[in-house]
Amino acid sequence: MRPLTKILDPIKILGSKIPDVLFKGISTNSKNVNKGDLFIAIKGEKYDGHDYIKEAIDYGAVAIITNQYDIIKCSVPQIKVLNTRKALSIIASEYYGNPSKNLTVIGITGTNGKTTTASIIKSILEQANIKVAQFGTLGLIANEINHQATLTTPDALLLQKLFADLLKANFSHVVMEVSSHALDQSRVDNIDFDLAVFTNITPEHLDYHKSFKSYCLTKLKLFKMLKNNAISIINVSDPFGEKLLSILESSTIPFSNDKSNTIHFKSLNISINGISGVINTENFNYKIKSNLIGKFNSENILAAVGVSKALGLNQNSIETGIAKCAIIPGRMEVHHLKNQIKAIIDYAHTPDSYKKVMETLKKLQHNDGGDLYVVFGAGGDRDKEKRPKMAQIVEEYAKHIYITPDNPRFEKQSDINNQIISGFKADKFSIYKNREEGLETALKKAKRNDIVAILGKGRENYQDILGQKIPYSDLKVIRRFN
Known part of the structure; x- marks a missing residue:
């Protein structure tokens, strides 16, 4: 049992003080509530958790986190916060012991290329004998832990649980896709990112974000939440990437197929058999041979090399990791x-x-x-x-x-x-x-x-x-x- 007062300490509570209640677990789905759980009411696109508070109490919830006052009359404490999604992110991280602080977390955002870039990075890290997990549209890829994806980026509660599980299984690194929905819905607010990658941006999810400007500003959130010593790897072939480079205060590593003063391909050959060439990074050359096809995949390779450079990985791990990342399911x-x-x-x-x-x-x-x-x-x-x-x-x-x-x-x-x-x-x-x-x-x-x-x-x-x-x-x- 956990004291509610301790877990809610970092959150701004509206109205009365935090009640002295002990709870066992956390749930955002009333049907999954067990006796002794804390229920957090989240308003989604189709359903509103506030409509299911009574059901959650019937299943045994001992306290409710809500953004509305006195939804129903009951003996269970209802704690009001400004934003239950943000509260969930904080509570989940606190509940699982802030696991991301003890992991090296690499976040990748952009319209296209997230999965491929993540897969290449994972392959390189494995060649360096680093125990790494990958999150994204392919699910969680980690040897001892299985999880089927329903979202590119899981919700905050599941995400923190998976981080805690990875830490227990002695994983040291996580490479994860960070979707615009996840950023907008505060799913990754309390993740301690060490590196952030920007691949590219074109109009997408405008049914959700309403405008391209709003979509871009949402992607920017990942880089704004970085800690002081974090490093950003930026595709400056993209106009938004150039803008990012000019406004970010954290350390940056730019890459581009078009600019020789960045990480770039000095020579590049693309065929049905894959990509080959030489990548130049500040007067150091990497010989690249990959089964991936398409010029856009050459940019994903550059992003992965940028991450590897930031992590201080050796030449053999980089070249071999790229070569061994042969087939990425559902990507060319x-x-x-x-x-x-x-x-x-x-x-x-x-x-x-x-x-x-x-x-x-x-x-x-x-x-x-x-x-x-x-x-x-x-x-x-x-x-x-x-x-x-x-x-x-x-x-x-x-x-x-x-x-x-x-x-x-x-x-x-x-x-x-x-x-x-x-x-x-x-x-x-x-x-x-x-x-x-x-x-x-x-x-x-x-x-x-x-x-x-x-x-x-x-x-x-x-x-x-x-x-x-x-x-x-x-x-x-x-x-x-x-």
């Missing part, structure tokens, strides 16, 4: 099928990432003389303005396009399709009610040297339809064509 993942057809699975789901993938594949396709077929859709209940933009980009490069469902959620698939096809000028697309059928049709149509790009879902193993996660995998479909 190349599969060589029968009849010399290439299927490429990629998580791309923004106009910018579509453009980068299409440009890369067009170059590769030009070298082999084949055609490019694209299978894609758009997630429901998300930014609708990007749908016709993605269609325009795909149409510019593809011989034929297969429109399929991609996590429609609670939105009508026909509405999603109509917004996609509004971006087309030519009639070179087909619409499929079933993603599996659309993908199979594309793979059957493809011939020698053709490329089939399957965009949007990456390695997800479900379709999110009307609140249910229906089993489905792009990878399983293409494996039938091996």
